[in-house]
Amino acid sequence: MAEVKRKTWEKPWGYKESAAIVAGLMIIGVMLDMLSAAIVEMPVYPYNAILGLVFMALIPCVYFSFRKIYVVRWLSEVPACLGAIVLFSLIALAMAVVPQVLEGQPTMVLKLNKLQGSWLFTISSIYLLTTLGLVVVRRISTFKVADIGFVASHLGMWIVVMAAGLSSSDLKRFQVAVEEGQTVNMAYDKDYSWHTLPFAIKLDDFSIDEFPAKLALVKSATMEIESKVKNNLPLIEKGKLFKLKNFSIEIVEYLPSAKADSSKGFVVSEDSLAVQAAFVKCFNNKTGQTKEAWINSSSPVQSAGVFYLDSTYLLAMTLPEPKKFSSKIEILVHNDIKKNVLLEVNKPFAIAGWKLYQTGYDKEKGKFSKLSIIEAVRDPWVPAVYLGIILSMAGIIISFWTKKKEKRLNTNGK
Amino acid sequence: MTWLEFPYFAAVSALFYVAGSVFLYTSKNKLWGNAAIITGLAVLGTFIGAFWAGLDRLPLRTLGETRLWYAFFLVLAGYLTYLRWGIKWIVPYSCGLALMFLILNIVFVEAHDKTLMPALQSPWFAPHVIVYMISYAVLAASALVSAKALFEMFFRNRHVNDDVLKLADNLVSVGFTFLSLGLIFGAFWAKEAWGHYWTWDPKETWALLTWLAYLVYIHIRFRHKQNENLAYFLLFISFVVLIVAWFGINYLPSAANSVHTYSN
Missing domain, CATH: 1.20.1440 (de novo design (two linked rop proteins))
Known part of the structure; x- marks a missing residue:
């Protein structure tokens, strides 16, 4: 089929025009970013909500009032949408390659390391929302039951991008550092400025469950872990046998919670300052000698115990890794006290429109930390974003399913 | 074992x-x-x-x-x-x-x-990663389809049967569905573990790019059934992006502060 060559901007528009529009938007974005070094910020509630509603109302209004204008119709077609997706992807690609930094840090040329706050990103998002919005309106205006997957997936995506974009100014992520026994209602943000929370947190208890320590063969001259086994250190376990270099090592006894004892070496202890200890037997395959000794992890009152195997090597425990850490807290909110709240990683607690997360502790003190770092997050837009996500996913699944069915009908119809 | x-x-x-x-x-x-x-x-x-x-x-x-x-x-x-x-x-x-x-x-x-660090101890862990592995496997099959077709075209100057591209479409629609699920499970998990569903973490961004690449493929196939070479080419590129998202990312400078680098 011979295609008649058409000039750029001669209708019907295709990919050349789409690319030209994308290029134009990019130039505008880049110029704005060059002119203004400031980070683009979304207005806070309720202005962002009003902005969102206006934009949402504008799309069907524009579509129904001006659909006779070619551009409006064209913006809801595949070439325009693909242009919008590609533009957005290019910016995402830049974000994926250039490490993105926090607001307080120095900005690269064209805000390359803070793209989320650039005009380029903002314009690209608006273009994406415009084409996607017009697609949805067009499909709804000619709605057929068969379109339900299409409408749900596209409308869902539109809601996700819109709500996530609008939420950026209302999202609050604060860190609360609280010591055992203290009550705190102040929190700091990522730029270390302080904020007062609408509630106070009292830390009753912070605790860490540890994995058993790992067994490390260390060069005594440099105190470095033997490199051949470095990435493969075994967890200490009673009865286990290990072969490290020319040493055969047996873990005769392992006490996950122990304290030093003058006659027995180490004994079981439930003390809060308890350490991990293991009684180790070592057979030196070169000399035929057998030696045995206790090794242990350290605590504020107990130094780490190592085992000198020969003149070159010693055996030691690594710092135990945390298995679980949690804070038992009380929350004081509006003259009310919520007691015995347990915060754990992956198990946040919701209160007064906020969500509290266990995020950290004093890493240097490890298990003996009395400090708990709790993150308080407020994002009133989450329900909208989740609604969009679920709608979109439902749409994708429905499209997938109906596509299969269509195929089957087609084959049957042959 | x-x-x-x-x-x-x-x-x-x-x-x-x-x-x-x-x-x-x-x-x-x-x-x-x-x-x-x-x-x-x-x-x-x-x-x-x-x-x-x-x-x-x-x-x-x-x-x-x-x-x-x-x-x-x-x-x-x-x-x-x-x-x-x-x-x-x-x-x-x-x-x-x-x-x-x-x-x-x-x-x-x-x-x-x-x-296993506490952040990974979540009921989302298994569905998130297994769904991704299934998706990656199915999309790899679609990449094999494109590799075969591109090979035939460039080295043997032969055109592959139309059914081959239909197969690729089917594989992509399965793979894309699972890819979307993986992305979404990841977002839900991130909200529970790190406080926000999307932080433009490098791994997230690459996962999004992978999703966008297949999204472009689907739209091209939706509108331009006849342009098969472009389809095979896109399929190939999309899989390259997927590979970067999966492990290539560990070699990128932007991955230094990713929450997803667990291996070391």
Whole structure:
């Protein structure tokens, strides 16, 4: 089929025009970013909500009032949408390659390391929302039951991008550092400025469950872990046998919670300052000698115990890794006290429109930390974003399913 | 079961994969090929199960562990494609690719690390990663389709049958659905573990790029059925992006502060 060559901007528009529009938007974005070094910020509630509603109302209004204008119709077609997706992807690609930094840090040329706050990103998002919005309106205006997957997936995506974009100014992520026994209602943000929370947190208890320590063969001259086994250190376990270099090592006894004892070496202890200890037997395959000794992890009152195997090597425990850490807290909110709240990683607690997360502790003190770092997050837009996500996913699944069915009908119809 | 036993299971499983691929082409009785592939899958599946039990945690933390699942799901995806659409050549191709991953795991011995950091101890962990592995496996099958078609076009100057691209479309629609699920499960999990569903973490951004690349493919196929070369090319590029998202990212400067670099 011979295609008649058409000039750029001669209708019907295709990919050349789409690319030209994308290029134009990019130039505008880049110029704005060059002119203004400031980070683009979304207005806070309720202005962002009003902005969102206006934009949402504008799309069907524009579509129904001006659909006779070619551009409006064209913006809801595949070439325009693909242009919008590609533009957005290019910016995402830049974000994926250039490490993105926090607001307080120095900005690269064209805000390359803070793209989320650039005009380029903002314009690209608006273009994406415009084409996607017009697609949805067009499909709804000619709605057929068969379109339900299409409408749900596209409308869902539109809601996700819109709500996530609008939420950026209302999202609050604060860190609360609280010591055992203290009550705190102040929190700091990522730029270390302080904020007062609408509630106070009292830390009753912070605790860490540890994995058993790992067994490390260390060069005594440099105190470095033997490199051949470095990435493969075994967890200490009673009865286990290990072969490290020319040493055969047996873990005769392992006490996950122990304290030093003058006659027995180490004994079981439930003390809060308890350490991990293991009684180790070592057979030196070169000399035929057998030696045995206790090794242990350290605590504020107990130094780490190592085992000198020969003149070159010693055996030691690594710092135990945390298995679980949690804070038992009380929350004081509006003259009310919520007691015995347990915060754990992956198990946040919701209160007064906020969500509290266990995020950290004093890493240097490890298990003996009395400090708990709790993150308080407020994002009133989450329900909208989740609604969009679920709608979109439902749409994708429905499209997938109906596509299969269509195929089957087609084959049957042959 | 630990990585120590892995080479034996891998070897037996690989043997069945290869035998199955050969039988499918040479033996008149389909039973042999089917039985061999299923046995190969069962052997590798048994190892994964026993390895899981021995670790006391889901073996999906390190790259080596994800390769293990991949070698399983890839062959499963290829085999199901063969059963569903009767495409025979996809079986030896996916077996070959799986073999490569098994060998990688034998060459680069993984740490037997039983520890699992608290952030990963979540009910979302298994669905998030397994769904991704299934998606990656199915999309790899679609990449094989494109690689074969591109090879035929450029080196043999032959045009492949239209059915091949239809197969690719089917694989992409399955893979894309799982990819979307993986992305969404990841977002829900991130909200529970790190306080926000999307933070433009490098791994997230690459996962989004992968999703966008396949999204472009789907739209091109929706509108321009006739432009097949472009479709094959896009399919290939999309898979390259996927590979970067999966492990290439560990070599990028932006990954330094990613929450997803667990392997070291």
